[in-house]
Amino acid sequence: MCIMCMEILKGRMNIKEARHALKELVATTDKKEELEHYLELSKISDEDFIEEIEKLNSEE
Ligand SMILES: [Zn+2]
Secondary structure (H helix, E strand, O other): OOHHHHHHHOOOOOHHHHHHHHHHHHHHOOOHHHHHHHHHHHHOOHHHHHHHHHHHHHHO
């Protein structure tokens, strides 16, 4: 799980802040896997965003 998802799970970042952070992360990451993860999250709705993070959390 990436740092951003971790922050959301811990309640230190809300979805609105995460959307903002995503733009920055997409522009700055040089890892292909991370980029795909960020782009995926950029495309989906807030509800799906939260669902995705909870799903990632339960897998770890
Ligand atoms: Zn993540």
